[in-house]
Amino acid sequence: MAGPWTFTLICGLLAATLVQATLSPPAVLSLGPEVIKEKLTQSLKNRNAAGILQQLPLLSAVQKQKSWGIPFLSGLVNAVKNYIFWLKVTSANLLQLQVQPSEASQNLMVKIPLDMVAGLNTPLVKTIVQMRIEAEVQAIIQVESSERGHSRFILTNCLTSQGRLHIILLRKFSFLVNFLANKVMGFLVPTLPQMVISELCPVIRAAFEDVCADLLRLVRVPISLGFTHLEFELLSPAIKSSAIQLNLRAKLSDSQGKVTNMFNDSLASLTLPTLNSAPFSLIVRQDVVNSAVVALLSPEKLAVLLDHVFPKLARQLKSSISLISEKAANQLGPTQIVKIFTQNTPVLLLREGNAKVAQQIVFEVFATNEAGCPFFTLGIEASSEAQFYTEGNRVMLNLNKISSDRIYRMNSGIGLFNADLLKDIVTKILFSILLPNENGKLRSGITISMIKTLGFEEAAVSVTNDALVITSARS
Template sequence: MASLWTFTLLCGLLTDTLVQATLSPPVLLNLGPEVIKEKLTQELQDHGATAILQQLPLLRAMKEKPASGIPLLGSLVDTVLSKIIWLKVTSANILQMQVQASAANQELMVNIPLDMVAGFNTPLVKTIVKLQMQTEIQAVIRVETSKEGPTRHILSNCSTSPGSLRLTLLYKLSILVNILADKVIELLAPALPQLVKNELCPVIELAFNDMYADLLKMVKAVPISLSPDRLEFDLLSPAIKDNAIQFNLVAKLLDSKGTVNKYFNNSVASLTIPTLGSTPFSLIVRQDVVNAVVAALVPPEEIIILLDYVLPELARELKARIRVINEKAADQLGPTQIVKIRTQETPKLLLSQDSATVAQLIVLEVFATNEALHPFFTLGIEASSEAQFYTKGDLLMLNFNNLRCNRIQLMNWAIGWFKPEPLTNIITEILLSTLLPNQNGKLRPGVPVSIVKDLGFEAASCSLIKNALVVTPASSQMLDSPLSQ
C-alpha cells in the first residue's frame, strides 16, 4: 500500500513539472563578462603579456614596414634611424578589457586596450623623447565543433582594432626634435598594429586556452562532498548565451567507494534559464539533482521514541486522544510506550519561483510498551514541509520548517477500526518534535559549493526558480581582482 501512496503522491507533485516540458541539462554554469575578463586578465599577467609589449622590436618593424607614399622613402628611414641611438617601449599596461555579446549570433567580443610609452634617445637632445602609443586588440570567443576533438569554446580572429591606434608626443622639445618625433610616429603608425598582433595575439590565445583548461579542471576536479557520498560534474556541452560562456554539465552521484549510484543527463523538464544580467556567474541545479543531494543527506530511517521520557506532555495528549477512540487501549499505555516513525522514502522537494515544498511519506506506529510485539495501530502519513534554502559563506544550507500532515490513513489496527483524523494535531506535534529536528540535524553541516571561492568570490547566495536551484555570488566584489600592470 505504501508503494501505491508513493506513486500517487509523486504523480500529484510532479505533474506540473512535466507540463510544457523542454530538454534541460542537470547542471548549468554561466560565466558572465566580469568573471571572464578577470580570469583572462590574470592569465595574461601570468604569461608576461606586458613584458612582451615592452620587448616589441620597434626599430626593426619601422625598417620592415615603412610608411607608404613618402618620397625618397629609403633615405628618409635611414635619415631618421641615424638620429636615433635606441628606441624601446619603456612601460606598458593592459587596461580594463571589455567582454560583451557580439553582433554575430552566439559569439562574445573581447576588447583589450593597450597603453604603452616608448622612448628614444637622440644626439639632438640629452633627455629621452617619449611617445604614447595606444591601440586595442579585438578577439572573438565562440564554440568550435571539431572532428578531431571535443566541442569547446575557443578564442579566434585576434587582431588590432581598426581605428584604435593613437601615437602622440608626450611633451614638446626643440623644433628639430619635434620634427624627428613626427617622422618616428609616421614610420611607426603602419608598422605597430601588425607588430602588436604578431607578438601579442598568440599570447592572448594561449592565455585563453589555459584559462579554459583551468575552468574545466575546476568544474571536474572538485566534487561536492555529501559525506560519505559525493556529487561530481563533467562537461556535457559548451554554449554561448547572451553575454555569458555557458557550460552544460552532467552530474554523477557516487558513494564512498566511488561507485556511481545515479547519473544525470539531459532530461525532459520545464526549465526557464534566467539571464545573468549584472550577476558575475550562476550555477543552476535541476530539481532532480537537488533531490538526489537531499536523498544522500537524509536517507530513509526509523526513529524509536520512548514518548513518556522524551515528550511527556505529548505522551499524555496522545493517551487522551486514544482514550476517545478506545478506552481499554488507552489504559494499556504504560510509561514505556513507544512511537516508531519510519520514513518510507527520502524527502522529495518541489521547487517553484522563490519557494520550495518538501513531500514525505511516513509510517507511524504506536506500541503500548517497549515489550509489545504488535502496535495498537499503524498510520500512513502524507506530510509536507516548507524548505528554506540559505547560505553561510560558500556553504549551501537547507532547513525543513512547518511540517503538516496533509493526509493520514489507517493501515493496520489492533484496537478496532477508527477514523484517524482526530489524531492529526497530536501526530503533527510528535513529528515536529522528533522527525523534523532529526532531519534538520543531518542537513545542518550544509553542502560546500567550492566553485564560489574558486571563481574568486567570498560567499554564495541562492534563489529558486521553477524546477531548479540557482547559486550566485553574494556580491560582485571578487577576492583577488587582478590589475593590469
C-alpha cells in the same frame, strides 16, 4: 508491512511539473562579462602580457622601413636612423578589458586597450625622447564544433589596426629631433599593429585557453553530500547574450567513487533565468537537487521513549487513543515507545519562490518497551516547507513545519478506527521528533566551492518552477 502506496500529492505535483517539458541539461553555469573579464585579466597577468609588449622589436621594425618623399629629406632621415641607439617600449599596461556581445550572433567581443610608453635614444639629444602609444586589440569568443560533434570555446580573429593606434610625443624638442621622432612614429603606424598581432595575440589566445581549463576544473570539483558526492562535467558550451554558458551533466557517486546516478539531457524542464546584473549563476535542475536532498536525508528509524522525552505529548497521545480504546490507553506505561520510519526517499517539489519536501512515514505506538506488537501502525504522507538560504559559500536547507497531508491505518491491534482521530497528535510528534532529526542532517549545508573560486564571498539562492538558482550576492 504495507505494499506500494499511492502517493497522490507527489504524483500530482510531479505530473504538473513535467507538462510541456523540453530537453534540458541537468545544470547550467552562466558567467557574465564581469567574471570573464576578471578571469582573462588575471590570466594575461600570469602570462606576463605586459612584459611581452616591452619586448616588441621597435628598433628593427623602424630600421627596416624605407623613407619616401623629397630625396634630400628621405636620405637625411635614413641616415639619422643609423644613429638611433635604441628604441623600445619602456612601460606597458593592459587597461580594463571589455566583454560585450558581438555583431555576429552567439559570439562575444573582447576589447583589450593597450597603453605603452616607448623611449627613443639618439645622439641628437642627450635625453630620452618619449612617445605614448595607445592601441586596442579585439578578439572574438565563439563556440567551435568538431566533426565528431565536440564543442569548445575558442578565441579567434585577434587583431588591431591603424585606426585604433595613436602615437604622440610626450615632450617637444628641437625641430630636427621632432622631425625625426615624427618620422619614427610614422614608421611605427603601419608596423606596430602587425607586431602586436604576431607577439601579443598568441599570448591572449593561450590566456583564454587557461581560463577555459580553469573553468572546467572548477565545475569538476566534487560537492560533498555526506557519504555521497555530486559531480559536474561539461556537456556542451554556448554563448547566450553577453554570457558564456556551460551546460553540465551531473552524477552522484558513493564514498568508493562508484557512480550511483547519472544525469544527462532529459525531458525534465529547466527554465533559465537571465543573469541581469548577477556576475554568475549556477542553475541546478529539480531532479538533481532532489537527489542531493535524498542523499542527505537517508531513510531513518527512530524510537523514542515518549513519556521520558516529551511527557506532555505522551499525555496527549494517551488522551487521543482513549477515544479509540480506553483499555488500550490504560496500558500505556512510562516506557511507551513511538517508532517512526521514513520510507523510500523524500521528494523535493519546487515552485516559483517556494519548495516542499514530501515523504512517506510509518508511525507505530508500543505500550511499553517490552511490547512485541504495536497498538497500531499508521501510514502518513507528510510534507514540510523547505527553506533554501545561503551562508557564505554554503547552500543551506531547513525544513519548517510538517503536515500530515494523508494519514491512514495500516494495521491495528486495538480494533478498527478512523486514523484522522490521531492526525493532530501524530503531526505534533513528527514536528518534535522527526523534523529536528532531519534538520540536524541538513545543518552543515552544501559547500559550493566555485563561489569563492570565482571571487565571491557570498551567494544568494532562489527557487524557480523547476530548478534551484545560485547567484552572486555581490551587487
